[in-house]
Amino acid sequence: MSQDLNITVAVRCRGRNKREIQQKSNIVVKVPDISGSNEVIINTTGDTGITAQLNSKKYLVDKVFGPSASQPLLFDEVAQPLFNDFIQGYNCTMLVYGMTSTGKTYTMTGDEILNRNNNDSLSDKAGIIPRIMFKLFDTLHTQNLDYIVKCSFIELYNEELKDLLNDGPDTYKKLRIFDSKPDSKNNSPKLSQRSAIAKKYNYKLRRTSLQPGVSPPHAAQVSQPSEQQQSQQQTSGTNSIYIQNLEEFHITSANDGLTLLQRGLDHRQVATTKMNDFSSRSHTIFTITLYRQHENELFRLSKMNLVDLAGSENINKSGALNQRAKEAGSINQSLLTLGRVINSLADKNSHVPFRESKLTRLLQDSLGGNTKTALIATISPAKMNSDETCSTLEYASKAKNIRNKPQLGSFLMKDILLKNVTTELAKLKNDLLSTKSKDGVFMSQENYKELNHDMENSKTELDEAKRLIKSLNSKVDDLSNDKQKLLKSLDLQTIKTETLNESIKNLQSKITASTESENKLNSQILKLNEKTSTLNEEIKIFKKKEVAIDSKFKLILNDQLLLLKDKLLIQLDKFQTQDDDMFELQPNIDILQKDIEIAVNEIESNIKESYRSCIREFLSETPTLFKEIESNVVTINTISKNFYKQISENLSDISEEYNNLRQYLNDRLFQNNHEERLSNYISKTTQLMEQSSTDLITTINEMIESYVVSNKQLLVDSMQRSTTDIIDQEMKLLKPKQEKWESSIELINRCDSLSNAYFNNMKKSITTTKSNMSSSSDKIQQAVTKINSRFNEHKQKELRNKIFENESIQENIEKILTKSDVLKSHFNETHKLTKHSINEINGLDQSIRTILQDVELSKMAEPSKPNIFLNNNSPTESEKSKSRSPLKLSSNNLNFDDVEVKENGTKKRRLSRDETDDFTTKLWN
Numbered sequence: 001m002s003q004d005l006n007i008t009v010a011v012r013c014r015g016r017n018k019r020e021i022q023q024k025s026n027i028v029v030k031v032p033d034i035s036g037s038n039e040v041i042i043n044t045t046g047d048t049g050i051t052a053q054l055n056s057k058k059y060l061v062d063k064v065f066g067p068s069a070s071q072p073l074l075f076d077e078v079a080q081p082l083f084n085d086f087i088q089g090y091n092c093t094m095l096v097y098g099m100t101s102t103g104k105t106y107t108m109t110g111d112e113i114l115n116r117n118n119n120d121s122l123s124d125k126a127g128i129i130p131r132i133m134f135k136l137f138d139t140l141h142t143q144n145l146d147y148i149v150k151c152s153f154i155e156l157y158n159e160e161l162k163d164l165l166n167d168g169p170d171t172y173k174k175l176r177i178f179d180s181k182p183d184s185k186n187n188s189p190k191l192s193q194r195s196a197i198a199k200k201y202n203y204k205l206r207r208t209s210l211q212p213g214v215s216p217p218h219a220a221q222v223s224q225p226s227e228q229q230q231s232q233q234q235t236s237g238t239n240s241i242y243i244q245n246l247e248e249f250h251i252t253s254a255n256d257g258l259t260l261l262q263r264g265l266d267h268r269q270v271a272t273t274k275m276n277d278f279s280s281r282s283h284t285i286f287t288i289t290l291y292r293q294h295e296n297e298l299f300r301l302s303k304m305n306l307v308d309l310a311g312s313e314n315i316n317k318s319g320a321l322n323q324r325a326k327e328a329g330s331i332n333q334s335l336l337t338l339g340r341v342i343n344s345l346a347d348k349n350s351h352v353p354f355r356e357s358k359l360t361r362l363l364q365d366s367l368g369g370n371t372k373t374a375l376i377a378t379i380s381p382a383k384m385n386s387d388e389t390c391s392t393l394e395y396a397s398k399a400k401n402i403r404n405k406p407q408l409g410s411f412l413m414k415d416i417l418l419k420n421v422t423t424e425l426a427k428l429k430n431d432l433l434s435t436k437s438k439d440g441v442f443m444s445q446e447n448y449k450e451l452n453h454d455m456e457n458s459k460t461e462l463d464e465a466k467r468l469i470k471s472l473n474s475k476v477d478d479l480s481n482d483k484q485k486l487l488k489s490l491d492l493q494t495i496k497t498e499t500l501n502e503s504i505k506n507l508q509s510k511i512t513a514s515t516e517s518e519n520k521l522n523s524q525i526l527k528l529n530e531k532t533s534t535l536n537e538e539i540k541i542f543k544k545k546e547v548a549i550d551s552k553f554k555l556i557l558n559d560q561l562l563l564l565k566d567k568l569l570i571q572l573d574k575f576q577t578q579d580d581d582m583f584e585l586q587p588n589i590d591i592l593q594k595d596i597e598i599a600v601n602e603i604e605s606n607i608k609e610s611y612r613s614c615i616r617e618f619l620s621e622t623p624t625l626f627k628e629i630e631s632n633v634v635t636i637n638t639i640s641k642n643f644y645k646q647i648s649e650n651l652s653d654i655s656e657e658y659n660n661l662r663q664y665l666n667d668r669l670f671q672n673n674h675e676e677r678l679s680n681y682i683s684k685t686t687q688l689m690e691q692s693s694t695d696l697i698t699t700i701n702e703m704i705e706s707y708v709v710s711n712k713q714l715l716v717d718s719m720q721r722s723t724t725d726i727i728d729q730e731m732k733l734l735k736p737k738q739e740k741w742e743s744s745i746e747l748i749n750r751c752d753s754l755s756n757a758y759f760n761n762m763k764k765s766i767t768t769t770k771s772n773m774s775s776s777s778d779k780i781q782q783a784v785t786k787i788n789s790r791f792n793e794h795k796q797k798e799l800r801n802k803i804f805e806n807e808s809i810q811e812n813i814e815k816i817l818t819k820s821d822v823l824k825s826h827f828n829e830t831h832k833l834t835k836h837s838i839n840e841i842n843g844l845d846q847s848i849r850t851i852l853q854d855v856e857l858s859k860m861a862e863p864s865k866p867n868i869f870l871n872n873n874s875p876t877e878s879e880k881s882k883s884r885s886p887l888k889l890s891s892n893n894l895n896f897d898d899v900e901v902k903e904n905g906t907k908k909r910r911l912s913r914d915e916t917d918d919f920t921t922k923l924w925n
């Protein structure tokens with residue numbers, strides 16, 4: 001039963017190397033000297049003390065090894081547990097990851113040369129692979145079980161797989177990865193055969209997950225009869241990876257294995273000396289395949305993959321150029337994809353991008369699959385590498401979260417295994433015989449047939465490719481024409497855009513002009529407001545004047561006339577005291593007073609009413625007008641704001657789009673970095689050419705020339721294909737830009753229509769405002785004229801005359817005058833009579849006196865009595881006039897200028913001042 005198991009992650013930190021010591025790069029990584037901890041602390045800032053602690057980064061893994069950790073310790077702690085599983089029948093993978101020169105190869109391979117002086121024993125510096133080899137054969141020998149051990153060694157460089165154990169020409173047989181073993185009469189076991197085996201052993205058939213570097217066994221594979229496993233197989237979706245043409249070698253001892261390892265390393269060495277940094281840029285996978293006897297005829301298959309990855313620093317070198325860049329780029333692809341795969345698995349994403357690089361395709365089962373996996377991250381302790389160290393540790397700690405479901409390997413039947421071995425042996429013997437019997441190129445008939453078949457295939461492919469190139473070429477022509485057309489239309493559009501920009505500018509200047517006129521309008525409104533307030537002030541002054549006139553009227557009409565009335569009353573009283581039978585003036589005076597009061601009130605109310613109505617009209621008109629104006633101004637403002645907003649939004653959109661387009665046209669169009677693509681094409685074509693050429697040279701000498709010519713054509717065709725590809729890509733990139741650009745033209749059109757709408761609105765609003773303003777000014781003018789005319793009317797009427805227009809008052813005055821005349825005549829008469837009476841009395845008195853004197857004289861000595869008629873208190877004529885004088889009313893006080901009277905009760909005439917005075921004198925006298 002399989003169990004989820006996390007990947008084992010170990011970190012190995014070496015001591016400082018010569019370069020780091022020379023550059024005095026401090027140690028910033030804190031690890032135990034040998035082992036015993038599971039954390040790595042790195043101080044990235046170079047601080048010391050507490051700051052160093054605070055700024056340090058801590059990474060947790062399963063095991064940490066320091067500079068003094070030996071190769072055997074590494075093997076015992078990390079490789080041994082995995083090796084035990086491998087022997088048990090599990091597929092296992094061990095990876096070393098880290099920047100260049102941190103000890104990946106040292107850890108994985110180390111010193112593979114055996115110590116000849118010490119009984120062919122392992123060197124102290126021997127790495128994991130040599131130690132596993134020794135451990136494997138030691139274990140197998142002690143177990144006394146049958147086994148078959150095979151080895152393969154591949155290299156992945158620049159996304160190309162290479163068999164490091166193949167001594168033949170490089171392109172003798174190209175390695176290809178397949179998701180599952182291709183059906184071939186040689187490779188695929190017949191289903192019926194497999195079913196028979198399954199039936200015999202009561203096991204269920206299942207497809208095996210094939211590990212990188214291993215050809216499928218030429219035999220049926222059956223699984224254990226476990227339902228659990230069967231379901232896991234179905235649900236885990238494990239991919240079967242098959243590497244076509246990969247050579248596997250039987251080994252029977254550790255020495256055999258190490259010889260193969262050395263052979264592979266020698267091949268690598270050739271490449272390393274040819275190419276700088278080759279080793280740090282390529283990945284290697286050394287695979288040990290073990291068929292170990294399980295019981296009787298049944299053998300279990302398990303594989304151990306030992307992977308030395310390229311330097312992790314190559315991930316960051318994608319910016320470099322030329323061949324190195326190409327290589328760096330390709331390595332990046334594998335390492336970057338590995339990083340993404342690790343991240344996706346650690347984050348438990350549904351999609352894991354295994355298929356995006358060959359490395360991850362090969363390692364698919366080792367990461368999140370049915371394999372037991374261990375990762376050793378190698379790091380440098382020096383400060384100069386701290387960035388890379390951090391990135392390695394990030395990877396390592398991420399990888400720690402990946403969970404695998406290890407499963408025991410498949411079973412194989414012994415006879416099938418033997419049959420496979422025998423077939424292989426026979427094939428080799430054939431090759432050997434051919435080699436011995438012929439000169440020149442030696443190979444078995446079967447191999448020759450296979451080669452011919454491959455060549456035929458290549459020819460067909462070549463023909464197909466040629467046809468494809470032809471059609472692509474015509475497409476390129478079409479596209480170039482299209483491009484020319486597009487460029488022309490682009491020019492046209494640019495001109496149009498410029499015109500549009502020009503019109504937008506014009507529109508903007510118009511908007512500025514309209515804003516100015518709007519401002520002028522506003523200032524005029526302000527002036528109007530000022531004038532209105534001045535008018536209000538004048539109205540107030542006018543009111544004050546009115547009140548003053550009113551009070552004067554009251555003074556004149558009330559106080560002075562009342563005084564006059566009082567005086568008249570006093571006079572009347574006096575008159576009454578003097579003569580009880582005098583004519584009754586009081587009713588006339590009362591009527592006069594009432595009439596005057598009524599007339600005054602009428603005048604007052606008329607004036608008030610007319611003022612009120614004027615003011616009311618004025619006040620009722622004004623706010624409506626101002627409200628209208630205000631609402632118009634607000635409308636204009638809102639329209640303007642909206643317009644500005646929309647225009648500015650649209651303009652910013654347009655300018656952004658134009659900038660993008662310009663940027664794109666300037667920076668991107670046909671300036672994308674296609675070097676890599678081209679280089680890839682050229683490199684692939686070169687390789688294809690080399691391959692074809694080599695094949696042709698070795699197999700058919702006479703065809704060499706024609707093939708070279710055709711290969712040249714191939715190069716040209718490939719160039720064309722790449723050009724097409726580039727143009728395709730450019731067109732693809734251009735398309736969204738073009739769409740955006742077209743949408744920006746729509747925006748411009750919208751902008752234009754918006755501007756038109758705005759200007760129409762503005763025009764309307766301004767016209768309305770203008771008409772409102774003119775109507776309001778007309779109305780104000782009318783109101784002012786009305787007020788003026790009313791005031792003038794009142795002025796002209798001579799308010800005071802109104803009193804004397806009153807017929808009743810005239811009548812009364814005439815009546816009073818008549819009465820006073822009559823009274824006067826009566827008074828004079830009375831006066832005369834009185835005088836006469838007094839005289840008579842005096843005469844009587846005198847006569848009495850005389851009589852009395854006569855009596856006295858007659859009586860002689862009688863005292864005289866007081867004369868009652870010669871009273872000292874009785875007033876003299878002058879005193880009389882004096883006592884009357886205070887009652888005399890000054891005509892000035894009355895101030896009746898130009899008083900109007902009615903003659904004969906009909907005709908109106910103005911009284912002169914003299915007549916007025918005369919009238920008053922008459923009144924008092």
Ligand SMILES: Nc1ncnc2c1ncn2[C@@H]1O[C@H](COP(=O)(O)OP(=O)(O)OP(=O)(O)O)[C@@H](O)[C@H]1O
Pocket residue numbers: 013014015017067098099100101102103104105106107279280281310311378
């Ligand atoms: N732990 C170690 N102890 C002693 N020497 C070491 C250790 N690690 C590395 N070295 C030495 O450092 C040098 C570089 O190591 P190595 O070639 O293994 O690095 P690498 O990571 O494989 O580099 P590249 O990615 O370039 O292949 C070698 O000479 C190796 O012997």
